[in-house]
Amino acid sequence: MFSKTCEYGLKAVIYIATKSLEGNRVKIRDVADNSGSPEAFTAKILGSLTKHNIVNSLKGPYGGFEIEAKRMKQIKVSEIIFALDGDSVYNGCALGLSVCSDTEPCPMHENFIEVRKQLKKMLETTTIYELATKIKSGKSFLVR
Amino acid sequence: MFSKTCEYGLKAVIYIATKSLEGNRVKIRDVADNSGSPEAFTAKILGSLTKHNIVNSLKGPYGGFEIEAKRMKQIKVSEIIFALDGDSVYNGCALGLSVCSDTEPCPMHENFIEVRKQLKKMLETTTIYELATKIKSGKSFLVR
């Protein structure tokens, strides 16, 4: 469904959010361990998420990553996907055509309209705060 | 959304179906040209689709690929995806967890339930015949 970059990125952001809610800043190592992702790759992805202003980073001792509570209520899953994978989830044609629109559709185009509409809606209404609280309450898991 | 293998496979099957409706058998070269896919790769994918009994192949002169009209009304898009990509579209976790179920969910699990349900329904009700007729009527395109 998503690239590994996106999967790791989402899990990293969710984990950082849960720790930020507790008032803690986290190091790359900690993020990687608790999101079940490779450390070096996580570092690279977090660099990109920092540039996109999705997470906040501080260098040096006592540094690490964090997300303000206010911010994590604003950030939607769609923003993270856009930052890491671009808009392919939104605009990609199921059959890989470079042009596929309502006026020039591939044969599956209309079949996908409803599915895609619902997917968009979900990605654009789900916040990182919502996902982080599910982890904190023990209702769901980041590593399996 | 799908792998290239699946994209090419779907387009190939749809094209073969349109030609079979006209009573024509098609060669790999023809399929590749008219589905905008690499010839050698298309050949390999068609081999797999033949084994899965989705298309029918005949060797030698006047040979090629075909699909019976009866069969193309039975074959659902989901079958082709299963044959080529396996069940990842159905069972894969959005965050890549190896275990992610209603009882042990990732934080996005429940958000995806409705989206996935609708996707499944669409893939399991859309037939190759339906897609082929869209091409024949000129309402949609396979190459762009």
Next chain:
DNA sequence: ATTATTTAAGATTTTTTTATCCGAAATAAA
């Protein structure tokens, strides 16, 4: 200022996916 800690960023390697190539097998027609 120095040191230990931590992120930043680019180069490199590994793995997976995508794509090609080529000889073998099958078969219809002459």
Next chain:
DNA sequence: TTTATTTCGGATAAAAAAATCTTAAATAAT
């Protein structure tokens, strides 16, 4: 039975994605 045509299947190659490594830059505490 010979020939031309076509799929079959395994080996190989190229490209893209995933993952790692390495050095630099920043900074807090001493």
